[in-house]
Amino acid sequence: MLQGALSQLLKGTDFQTGWIFFIGENGRHALLAQSNLPKALNEDDCHAMRAGGCWCVNKYKRGELEKASNILECKRIVNAIDKKHEGTDGITHHATVTLQSGTERFGLLNVATPGRKKFTEQELILLESAAFQIGSAIKRIQLTKKEQEVALIQERNRLARDLHDSVNQLLFSITLTARGGAEMTDQQEVKETFHGLQSLAQEALTEMRALIWQLRPKGLEGGIKEAVNGYGEILGLKINFNQNGVAALPSKVEETIFRVAQEALTNCKRHAAADEVTISISTASDRISMSIEDKGCGFNTKHLKALPSVGVKSMRERVELAGGEFMIKSSPGKGTVIKAEIPF
Template sequence: MQTTLVQLLALTNLESGWIFLLEGEQGYRLVADSNLPPALCREDKRPMRCDDCFCLRLYWAEELEQAVTMIECERLHNAVQQCWGETNNLEYHATVPITIRGERLGLLNVGSPGKEQFTDQELAFLESVAYQIGTAVERVKLYEQRERRAVEDMSRYIVNYYSQLNSITRALLKMNNIQRLLEAAVDSIGRQFGWSTVAVALREEQKLRLRSIYENGRTKGAQAALPFVMRDLVEQADREQQIRLAEHGFGPYAVALPLHTHESGVLYLSRSSRPFEKVELEILRILADHVTIALEKVRLYQEWEEVLLAEERNRLARELHDSVNQKLFSLSLLARGIWEHAKTEHEETANAIREVERIAQEALGEMRSLIWQLRPSSEGTDFLRTLKEYAQTIGLRLFIQSDQEPRYRHELELALIRIAQEAMNNVRKHAATYRTRISLTHDKRWVTMKVSDQGRGFTLEQAEQEARSLGLASMRERTEELGGSLHILSEEGLGTVITARLPLQAEERG
């Protein structure tokens, strides 16, 4: 507006001018001025900023509808009366209302020393200029309103996003199971933020695998290779540890955000329309950090539980060894001593004592087996050596065959060891043989373990009646927990084969 005012004065050969814009009901602001007399420039133009004047009062009262010549300017009159300084003989000015479509926006005042009257033609020209100024002011106000609305909308958007983010984070931090956490994370993010697809992939055994996905309003756990539609983007984000976008204009808009977990992973989100805004990406980065924190919290919690479990198992093993095991050993020695003393004179008593010794020895063997099983399974311990040591502990001669070096994830290795131990216990207690064989075969998805003996075997009816003592229920539970199966083949007089088939990778659990 300053430039417009200067050009107007040059075009009309007028010397001074100023523009007021209204603010509120009784407020105004000086927005432009040119060649004001010294009396009006004092104290940083204080006379132009403080108090009102006759022309403003007329305008506020809606009594100034068109351009007029002010017979005397109140501000200039006050400057003379109060000796504020030189007015350069400026006494009169034209006052032109800046009004657009009935909205009063401000006033345009122009004048020159000695000019007491403006012609109708001059006033009409000034009105046309004021209209152009008003149009420009209106455009600026509309732009500012749009900007203000945009800022308000963005503020609401950010507040809403952070509110939802806070809600999701609080829920995730309460969970102590990784799979449930992953499924809850993709479900909450998909539903609350309106994403069509949300997925989490985690690195397992040097390979990214899909662990949970929200798609078409449904959530499911997974343990599978990455779908083709997201594979390149997810692998790139993981490899470069940077946010990566897919905004090609065809297909969905997608973003992959690295999760800086213990093993690394990626959070993938996609929608059918609308590209990503910078502020949205920053919020999504924070969202990925919160998911990472929740995952690490669960991992640390599970490690802590494992430490507590290992300590408790060690404590139980020590107590059993120091108390029950020693007492059984003492009972066995005592029974043998009594039998030696009574075998020649008290045959029936000696036989009973012999039976006590046998039971004590059997209980002692079972106790040693239990103590061995209570030892925590340490990562890095050789799988085959673990089985051989256990067989030796319970007095079995074990033969092992494997078509490849056995290397398994922790949960699978532990399940195979426990199933093999239970099967060897059965051989030791029921098969009437001290020999057993374990074979391991592998394909791309499965490991099959067979524990066989050539002992006395049993019938299906016996197996059902003695399922608990044979440990069949616990073996079956372990295989089914990992998505596998257990089969038992036995025939009286020919022996038994227990076959456990388990997935090499964790299966989806419903």
């Protein structure tokens, strides 16, 4: 949407190049759209635009951009010229405006034209109008995504309730019936059959409770540590939890970390033949890192390329979708280490 909006803006005005920065609460900026950038700013995957700071971003952070403004010089272009890069196409200055909806700010819209050091009041008013429309569209998209997230949570809760009220209760009844049947017979073969049925039903009941917990993690409101310990208790695993640093995580990041831990613990219970897991979480100002280690049987990770595990694939996709990095290290007889690092 941003790329299309920027292209249409340039087509209908005298502006010839433009770019959009999203700026997070931590002050870090991300280049989300660009069009017709000069060679000096476009090379190396727009490295000059993605790295370092600049005057317009600094003004944004200080709250000094209340309306569309002429930036006297562009620090990024100045740096490119100082490094004797070619291909600035005569662009030395740009105009900038904040993308916002109401009081909520998202980032910056910057435009430039070769040979222009200053834009007219009418051009800045036009730029403000475009920025207002883009900001409103961003807000609508965010609200739509929030509605989808709420709907997904409601559906998960409904499914968890249905499983608890139906399948979970049936499995519990089978467990009691099998126990009663074993006590009512004196025939050893029949007794063993009932015991086997009771064991299978109890195992299925444990799996079902774990599935219900995954759909509706009751402990997550108390933080990741409480949620992970609660899930480990359901699986019968001892969790050694180490935590370094404290931060208020975005809900998506927190859920991603928890879901990855869930999947890792489930795999440990099913495949690793280990009853103890060490989870270490380290939180910095802009990212969270998690390590999950067991001393179980391990496996050959080379097989993941030929026949990828659904669980490992799920964890990797969750982390990468959140913009993070995922790594798994294991070998037969030496346990498994899973690491995930996610920025926020």
